[in-house]
Amino acid sequence: MARQHLKDDLIFPLIFENSVEGILVTNDKGKIIRTNPSCLSIFGYTPEEMLDQPVEMLIPINLRDRHIHNRENYAMNPESRPMASELEIMGLRKSGEKIPLEISLSHANSEIGALTICFIVDVSNKHSLKTALENERELIRQYLDVTKSIFLVLGKNEQIIAVNKQGSKLLGLPEDELKGKNWFDEFIPEAERESVRAVFIRMMNNEIGITHSNENSIIGSGGNRHLIEWHNTLLKDKFGQPEATLSSGVDITEKRALEREKTEALVLGQENERRRLAQELHDGLGQSISAIGLNLNALEPELKSFNDKFKKIYEEVKEKLNETVEEVRAISRNLTPKILDDFGLQKALEHLCDTIDKSTLVELNLNLYGDMSNVDKVQALGIYRIIQELVNNALRHADPKNVFVHVTRGESEWIVLVEDDGRGFDPVAKPKGMGLSNVRSRAELLKGEVHIDSNEKSGTTVSVNIPL
Numbered sequence: 364m365a366r367q368h369l370k371d372d373l374i375f376p377l378i379f380e381n382s383v384e385g386i387l388v389t390n391d392k393g394k395i396i397r398t399n400p401s402c403l404s405i406f407g408y409t410p411e412e413m414l415d416q417p418v419e420m421l422i423p424i425n426l427r428d429r430h431i432h433n434r435e436n437y438a439m440n441p442e443s444r445p446m447a448s449e450l451e452i453m454g455l456r457k458s459g460e461k462i463p464l465e466i467s468l469s470h471a472n473s474e475i476g477a478l479t480i481c482f483i484v485d486v487s488n489k490h491s492l493k494t495a496l497e498n499e500r501e502l503i504r505q506y507l508d509v510t511k512s513i514f515l516v517l518g519k520n521e522q523i524i525a526v527n528k529q530g531s532k533l534l535g536l537p538e539d540e541l542k543g544k545n546w547f548d549e550f551i552p553e554a555e556r557e558s559v560r561a562v563f564i565r566m567m568n569n570e571i572g573i574t575h576s577n578e579n580s581i582i583g584s585g586g587n588r589h590l591i592e593w594h595n596t597l598l599k600d601k602f603g604q605p606e607a608t609l610s611s612g613v614d615i616t617e618k619r620a621l622e623r624e625k626t627e628a629l630v631l632g633q634e635n636e637r638r639r640l641a642q643e644l645h646d647g648l649g650q651s652i653s654a655i656g657l658n659l660n661a662l663e664p665e666l667k668s669f670n671d672k673f674k675k676i677y678e679e680v681k682e683k684l685n686e687t688v689e690e691v692r693a694i695s696r697n698l699t700p701k702i703l704d705d706f707g708l709q710k711a712l713e714h715l716c717d718t719i720d721k722s723t724l725v726e727l728n729l730n731l732y733g734d735m736s737n738v739d740k741v742q743a744l745g746i747y748r749i750i751q752e753l754v755n756n757a758l759r760h761a762d763p764k765n766v767f768v769h770v771t772r773g774e775s776e777w778i779v780l781v782e783d784d785g786r787g788f789d790p791v792a793k794p795k796g797m798g799l800s801n802v803r804s805r806a807e808l809l810k811g812e813v814h815i816d817s818n819e820k821s822g823t824t825v826s827v828n829i830p831l
Contacts, residue, residue: 385484511529552588781824
């Protein structure tokens, strides 16, 4: 079959009639002389309703005078204008509805004179999407402005790209002044600066997951410090490379203060309860034991009339009574270490470890380094209780042969190290008892940190660092 060819005079009418863009042709008087179906659909007219009508019928009334002026200027200096958003105008449908349009213009000479050809696109959907996007952005801006959370965007150069009102308020500077400042050098306390910066660098190097949480202090307005809990998200460019971090932060300064007060109250309650129990042991059980001892002593003159069996029973009872007295005294000393107040931390630890060493088959070794004199009473009690708890934990759960206690007083901190060679455990697993929880509570009160290294083969090492 021979290939069929369409002539130009057939092609152009087909393009005109089937174009998805509206096409409208006007003469040099601005009268409409031709429209295609897409144009009719845009404006809602029939061909007869538009033919030979002024093009201004498609323009809102308040814009018609300006359009006439623009049309006359174009007729004097016609040139092609490509379609672009800056040439967007408002159109008017037959129903009276105003619609946003994008147009491009072309011109041609014909037997009936100069013609203007308009290519028209209805951009109502585009405007709806744009409006929806702007509304969404406005809602986000309003949320960021009213939320109590801090929102912070940091660029690869560690400089602030954006911050919300809450962040500006806390830092004491307006957003435009905060932009461009180095976050770590200007707003993170020196003691925490490098560790916090290290987290940021690891995120930018893709060494940490896309999201990461941490806590650190910031220096706010007036030099005040605030503890912030951060949730960080890594932002990537279109090539998947790290570009910035988005962090949302909550000020937990008051929350931590309340937790600290709660812990202090708990520990104080424990100490008060220990004193109460010690007092009851002394006033109640202690007095009863003393009374039994006096009664036994009263029987001694009559021992010569006892037979051997009762003499033996008497001696056993008296021996058990003496053992009970020593046990009650030991319990009382553990409950309220008066030796700590009377002779200081060193003597109290030596007595504690010596007592445990003599009363068990475990060999307990105490090593003290640094000046142990003039220790703050709160720190002394805290360190004593921490060591007491850790040693008792080892004896109860690890079945060790040896326990080593190392206490070092350095220039800026206490280092307490308790090691055993018994059965280890999984430090990540939830502990069954309250021992380690008590140790952590004590350490937190002293602004210290607890680190645990344990496995089944090499026992357990617990280190506690407490600032002086």
